[in-house]
Amino acid sequence: MEFMLNINLPKAEKLIHHQHHILSVGSCFTEHIGNALTNMKFQVLQNPNGILFDPVSVCSSLVSYIRNKQYSGEDLFYLNELWQSWQHHSRFSGMDKDRVLEKINRSQNHAHHFLKEADWLIITLGSAFNYRLKDDESRSVGIPQISVLTNGGAVANCHRAPSQFFQKNLLSITEIIENLDNTIHQLFHFNKKLNIIFTISPVRHIRDGVVENNRSKARLIEAVHHMVNKFNRLYYFPSYELVIDVLRDYRFYDIDMVHPNYPATEFVLQKFQQTFMSEETIALSEEVKKIVIACKHRSANPATEGHKKFLRSYLEKVENFKKLYPYMDFEKEIKYFSNVSDEG
Incomplete structure (x- = not known):
């Protein structure tokens, strides 16, 4: 049984990419x-x-x-x-x-x-x-x-x-x-x-x-x-x-x-x-969103090893993303995750 009216939305002839x-x-x-x-x-x-x-x-x-x-x-x-x-x-x-x-x-x-x-x-x-x-x-x-x-x-x-x-x-x-x-x-x-x-x-x-x-x-x-x-x-x-x-x-x-x-x-x-x-662009967008959400994380105890490990992990991930997708702006995220060096 359908509980919601479905609208068929065909894929557009031209698609949006991150380079756009x-x-x-x-x-x-x-x-x-x-x-x-x-x-x-x-x-x-x-x-x-x-x-x-x-x-x-x-x-x-x-x-x-x-x-x-x-x-x-x-x-x-x-x-x-x-x-x-x-x-x-x-x-x-x-x-x-x-x-x-x-x-x-x-x-x-x-x-x-x-x-x-x-x-x-x-x-x-x-x-x-x-x-x-x-x-x-x-x-x-x-x-x-x-x-x-x-x-x-x-x-x-x-x-x-x-x-x-x-x-x-x-x-x-x-x-x-x-x-x-x-x-x-x-x-x-x-x-x-x-x-x-x-x-x-x-x-x-x-x-x-x-x-x-x-x-x-x-x-x-x-x-x-x-x-x-x-x-x-x-x-x-x-x-x-x-x-x-x-x-x-x-x-x-x-x-x-x-x-x-x-x-x-x-x-x-x-x-x-x-x-x-495209499915590839959607998948990439979801991975990027995880990084953006992680950047909003504020630890109550930033000096703990657990938090430092968290920062290092995401810093590595962002730097890899930056190499693969140089047209994306990760300056804010890199600055935040780099704080591990100041606290370590």
Whole structure:
């Protein structure tokens, strides 16, 4: 008897390897995948603008990487004692305007060069709703005019500004397709070898309303499938369907009943590996994860011979891995396991 709906996920035509460079952009769920890949020592750059939810913001950020857009003071606004950017997550915000700009532009430059050499781009879309800055409200508080912003005043992050500053908009399927189509053409012109994986975040945006959330997700799914059917080197991975239709139970959600919990994200990651990795790559990833987990171990009695033996054993293992796979970054692990020489 089957107690779970099964989704047949065939192996992708092209597979991800540890030598590949992977850029991931989009919602918070893309960071679950990105963090997991990073822990397996894949070469990953995550969300150079910070977390993004809607297709307009995602596309705008990707085009800015292609062009290596450099921001100036006119692109920032001052609110709640912080200098901030409408196109960036609050992790870039700060009290020192020059430091905020330096941080943003350093990230832009890194993203530009990384994207140029990337083998894979993972795009996770979270919502078809976007927010646009109102012209009249922006004047009254000294926030930059809409002309400073791209995409008709669309913002990627509202930075807790008053809701009356914005016009909430549910993007049409046509609008989403137009943004994605234009961006993908630019991406493929910029990087001839790039492969793109689309996925829809299973995180429910309940603040929009249950009905509105479903309308939003439906538009994203329809638009993405249109693009996958149109272009080669585009793939769809069903993160949304795996959580909503396969797991399909609140025990797979966090206490907020909105975000998938650890077992759910691990389940999705396992399916992702089975779809986009060879058995050899999966096996290697599991061995790497053991090293990463061991590096997090903190002994209550580090001076014991048992702990020193543990460190020596893993140091030898890491050094062997480094010889076999020089493209993997084990600097942190080598530093930790090398502590045995200091204590011995």
